[in-house]
Amino acid sequence: MPILEVEDLSISFKQYTSKWQQETLTVISGLDVVLEEGEILAVVGASGSGKSLLAHAILGILPGNAIQSGTIKYKGETLTSARQEELRGSEISLIPQSVNYLDPLMRVGKQVRASAKSGDPVTLQRDVFEQLHLQEGVENLYPFQLSGGMARRTLLSTAMVSGAKVIIADEPTPGLDPVVIKEALKNFRAFADQGCAVMLITHDIESALTIADKIAVFYAGTTMEIAPVENFKGKGEALRHPYSKALWNALPQNGFTPIPGSQPQSNALPPGCLFAPRCPIATPACGEARPEMRELRDGKVRCIHED
Amino acid sequence: MNKRMLQKTGTFLLLKSIRMATLLIAICFISFLLIKNSPIDPIRAYIGADMLKVGPEQREKIAAYWGLDEPLMVQFFNWGSSLLAGDLGTSMIFRRPVSEIIQERFMNSLILMITAWVISGVLGFVLGVVAAMKKGTWIDRIIKWYCFTLASTPTFWMGLLTLIVFAVWLGWFPVGLGVPAGVLAQDVTLAERIHHLILPALTLSILGVANVALHTRQKLIDVLASDYVLFARAKGEKGFPLFWKHGLRNVALPAITLQFAAFSELFGGAVLAEQVFSYPGLGQATVEAGLRGDVPLLLGLVIFSTLFVFVGNLLADIVTYLVDPRTREGKSL
Numbered sequence: 001m002p003i004l005e006v007e008d009l010s011i012s013f014k015q016y017t018s019k020w021q022q023e024t025l026t027v028i029s030g031l032d033v034v035l036e037e038g039e040i041l042a043v044v045g046a047s048g049s050g051k052s053l054l055a056h057a058i059l060g061i062l063p064g065n066a067i068q069s070g071t072i073k074y075k076g077e078t079l080t081s082a083r084q085e086e087l088r089g090s091e092i093s094l095i096p097q098s099v100n101y102l103d104p105l106m107r108v109g110k111q112v113r114a115s116a117k118s119g120d121p122v123t124l125q126r127d128v129f130e131q132l133h134l135q136e137g138v139e140n141l142y143p144f145q146l147s148g149g150m151a152r153r154t155l156l157s158t159a160m161v162s163g164a165k166v167i168i169a170d171e172p173t174p175g176l177d178p179v180v181i182k183e184a185l186k187n188f189r190a191f192a193d194q195g196c197a198v199m200l201i202t203h204d205i206e207s208a209l210t211i212a213d214k215i216a217v218f219y220a221g222t223t224m225e226i227a228p229v230e231n232f233k234g235k236g237e238a239l240r241h242p243y244s245k246a247l248w249n250a251l252p253q254n255g256f257t258p259i260p261g262s263q264p265q266s267n268a269l270p271p272g273c274l275f276a277p278r279c280p281i282a283t284p285a286c287g288e289a290r291p292e293m294r295e296l297r298d299g300k301v302r303c304i305h306e307d
Numbered sequence: 308m309n310k311r312m313l314q315k316t317g318t319f320l321l322l323k324s325i326r327m328a329t330l331l332i333a334i335c336f337i338s339f340l341l342i343k344n345s346p347i348d349p350i351r352a353y354i355g356a357d358m359l360k361v362g363p364e365q366r367e368k369i370a371a372y373w374g375l376d377e378p379l380m381v382q383f384f385n386w387g388s389s390l391l392a393g394d395l396g397t398s399m400i401f402r403r404p405v406s407e408i409i410q411e412r413f414m415n416s417l418i419l420m421i422t423a424w425v426i427s428g429v430l431g432f433v434l435g436v437v438a439a440m441k442k443g444t445w446i447d448r449i450i451k452w453y454c455f456t457l458a459s460t461p462t463f464w465m466g467l468l469t470l471i472v473f474a475v476w477l478g479w480f481p482v483g484l485g486v487p488a489g490v491l492a493q494d495v496t497l498a499e500r501i502h503h504l505i506l507p508a509l510t511l512s513i514l515g516v517a518n519v520a521l522h523t524r525q526k527l528i529d530v531l532a533s534d535y536v537l538f539a540r541a542k543g544e545k546g547f548p549l550f551w552k553h554g555l556r557n558v559a560l561p562a563i564t565l566q567f568a569a570f571s572e573l574f575g576g577a578v579l580a581e582q583v584f585s586y587p588g589l590g591q592a593t594v595e596a597g598l599r600g601d602v603p604l605l606l607g608l609v610i611f612s613t614l615f616v617f618v619g620n621l622l623a624d625i626v627t628y629l630v631d632p633r634t635r636e637g638k639s640l
Contacts, residue, residue: 060541089543099537105556105632114552137475140631281415 002076003197004035004058004092004166009070011053011062023268024067028053028221032293032300034197035166040188040198042192042208042229044247045218046263051201052097055168058199060084060092071198075164090117093164097171099151102143108154109139116161128157132187144204156184160191167191173207173253185211205232205251217244220263220274227299239303243275273303281305319628327617331610337392338609339383342602346427349375352397352600377442390610396603400595405607408592413611416581416588420573422508425487427439428566434516440550442528450520457517462576466510466583473506480506496583507584511576522565556630564627570619574612 011028028050035041047091056062058072061080072079074087088094093115103109112128113121128140132153138146146154152172159167169188173181188198189211202208208215209232217225224241226283235255236248249257261278264270270277272287279286283305290304350369354361361369370376372384389396395405438450457465473625474482481503531554539553578590585591589608596604626636 056537056541059541061537085543085545088541094538094541096534096538096541099536100534103535103539103553103557105560106553114544142636144633145636162542 001037002034002036003074004033004199005071005073005076006031006033006054007071007073008032009054009057009072010068011050011057012067013063014065015069024265026221026268026269027266028057029086029269030290030293031222033216033223033226034160035197035199036213037197038195039214040200040202041213041214041216042193042202042205042209042214042271043218044202044205046203049218049263050221051203051218052170054278055094055170055199055201057090058084058168059088061088068204083124089115089162089164091164091211092166092168093159093162093168095155095159095172099143099146099155100154102151106145107140107142108146111279112139112154112157112161114156116172117163124161128160131160133183134155144243149176152176152184156187162186164196166197166199168201170201171203172200173202173204181207217241217247219243220269221266222273223276223293223300223302225301225303227297231299238297240296240299240306241275241303242279242305246280314322323624324623326619334613335387335606335610336383340379340607341487342606343379343382345603347600347604349373349600352602383518386606395607397608398596398604398607399601400599401601401605405603408604409607411610412587412589412592415586416577416590419504419508419511419581419586419588420577422504423511423515423576424510424573426508428519428562430560431467431516431519432523432562433567435520435562436527436531436554438524439527439531440522447524450524454517454520455512458521460514462510462514462579463583465514466507466580468508469506470583473509486598501587506584507580510580510583511573514576515573518569518572519561519562519566523558523562526561527554530554530557560627560630563630564623567619567623567626571616573617575617 009031010026012024014027015023023209029099033041033043033052033054043054047112053062053066057068060079072237074083074091077083079087079183102108109125109129110117112125113199115203116124125139129136130197132155133261134150134153138154143151143154156169156172159169172184176184183227185207188200192198192213199211200208203213205265209229212229215229215232216223217227225239225244227239227244231240232248236245238246239245246257246259249255259278259280264274264277270287272289273279273282273291276282278284285304291304293300293302296306326507350361351368353369367376374382378383386396393406395409397403398405398408405631434450434454438447441447441489474480478619536553539549544552574590577588578593580586581588581590582594589611592604593608593612595601596608
């Protein structure tokens with residue numbers, strides 16, 4: 001059963017290019033993503049493809065100058081900003097990127113306890129800390145005293161004590177050593193197996209592949225393909241979109257093959273398919289209109305060619 | 308842990324004392340040199356209007372009596388050693404020991420400065436917080452405009468303005484002085500003293516607001532745009548509790564530091580405000596001493612104001628040190 005559905009989400013920002021001229025930057029356009037109960041969905045894509053903004057949009061914490069369209073549904077109910085305000089922290093929980101997301105002047109134990117919505121916060125926090133192998137003294141430390149790994153686990157524990165049904169983890173792995181990454185990912189798996197849902201936003205495809213059920217490939221602010229994790233193997237023959245294939249084959253262990261060009265800037269998006277300028281199989285038809293997302297072989301793709 | 312804390316505090320205090328000692332020596336030496344090279348003639352200043360009755364021989368005798376004929380460095384050391392013995396000398400215009408005058412004037416100024424310090428600190432902080440929370444609205448614009456106007460207003464002009472409006476036009480407050488004229492010292496009531504204090508304190512407070520308000524505003528805007536406030540919102544925190552938990556402490560720290568570090572501006576402001584209101588405080592004594600060439604009093608005041616500003620900065624350091632865990636606990640674990 002889908003727990004979280006994002007349909008045709010677009011996010012743009014108004015920006016002043018000079019004193020009087022305003023420009024609208026579209027950072028996310030026509031994005032579709034579905035998160036099922038008991039599932040880990042990994043959202044992968046290059047930096048600047050709008051991954052973090054997706055997380056912020058779901059929680060309703062986009063900056064004031066953002067313009068958002070499309071619908072986000074939680075358990076089938078369309079979210080309004082008032083409803084988002086009720087859900088965040090209790091039903092939907094964010095695991096942010098870095099230690100900067102902790103209040104520098106507050107002890108971390110206290111910050112974690114503030115996330116607990118039911119039960120005794122102190123017991124909850126201590127249980128979770130023990131589970132994550134954080135020593136007893138850590139709760140009395142300030143964020144600046146934490147090591148990178150400790151900070152990550154502290155951030156993770158804020159989500160774990162909250163009892164949320166949906167966890168959105170924004171780049172939880174960079175800077176961690178492989179052992180801790182494995183540990184953190186194992187926690188996500190355990191979490192999903194309890195019937196919750198995890199959206200793992202990352203550019204670390206390898207780690208994502210080890211635990212995710214589905215992979216959503218992000219490019220220039222939209223999903224190009226949503227594929228089951230099994231499709232990522234061999235030369236990527238089972239994948240549906242040329243970009244997913246290119247991304248897969250660019251990994252060091254898969255041939256390290258680069259493709260020319262770079263992701264378009266959000267103020268200079270091509271009119272048709274966003275990947276068309278770099279696509280090896282592009283035809284004139286690709287440059288005319290944005291392809292719709294369509295079902296294909298147990299996944300979804302935004303390309304007119306594949307079948 | 309505790310022993311380490313103690314050790315750290317000890318080192319901190321030792322370093323601060325060394326710094327204060329070197330600062331005082333440098334200030335004493337520089338101001339001594341400046342006074343020596345200024346056109347002030349100590350003998351003329353001492354004798355005043357009777358100068359015509361004093362012949363060159365008598366002058367030389369006075370100079371020899373005071374040690375003015377000795378080399379500069381010897382004079383400096385003579386002055387310095389009596390200073391160390393706690394003797395600041397005798398004021399020429401008041402004909403009383405300098406330390407006594409400073410003490411008496413400081414008590415008057417202290418009330419004025421504390422009042423202004425507290426009012427401007429609290430008011431500035433509140434205004435800054437309000438402006439940041441309502442950033443971009445008309446409230447923010449009014450507060451900003453008010454602060455910029457104040458920040459560019461000279462103290463004496465502000466003082467004159469309040470005098471014109473509240474003392475001359477409205478007649479609510481006396482035009483000047485610390486106590487009513489023509490009343491015996493022992494008959495002056497507390498209410499009368501407060502009545503005389505209000506206008507100078509008001510002038511100083513109004514001007515001190517701008518600094519704290521603008522800094523607090525900017526800092527709170529930064530804090531509100533910070534990742535940890537975003538995360539707090541993602542955790543469902545909002546409104547005033549969010550500000551109270553994450554905003555206040557992060558904003559109060561720089562504001563408090565700034566307010567303590569502003570002792571120098573407070574003192575500088577008091578000099579001008581006291582002069583405008585003829586309020587018998589340290590500031591007015593400084594102007595008098597400077598204009599009438601009262602060297603011992605001037606030097607005493609220089610040393611005292613140095614200490615005063617140093618203590619302000621020291622308090623700022625200590626408060627930051629105690630309140631901010633990043634400096635208090637250093638690297639541990």
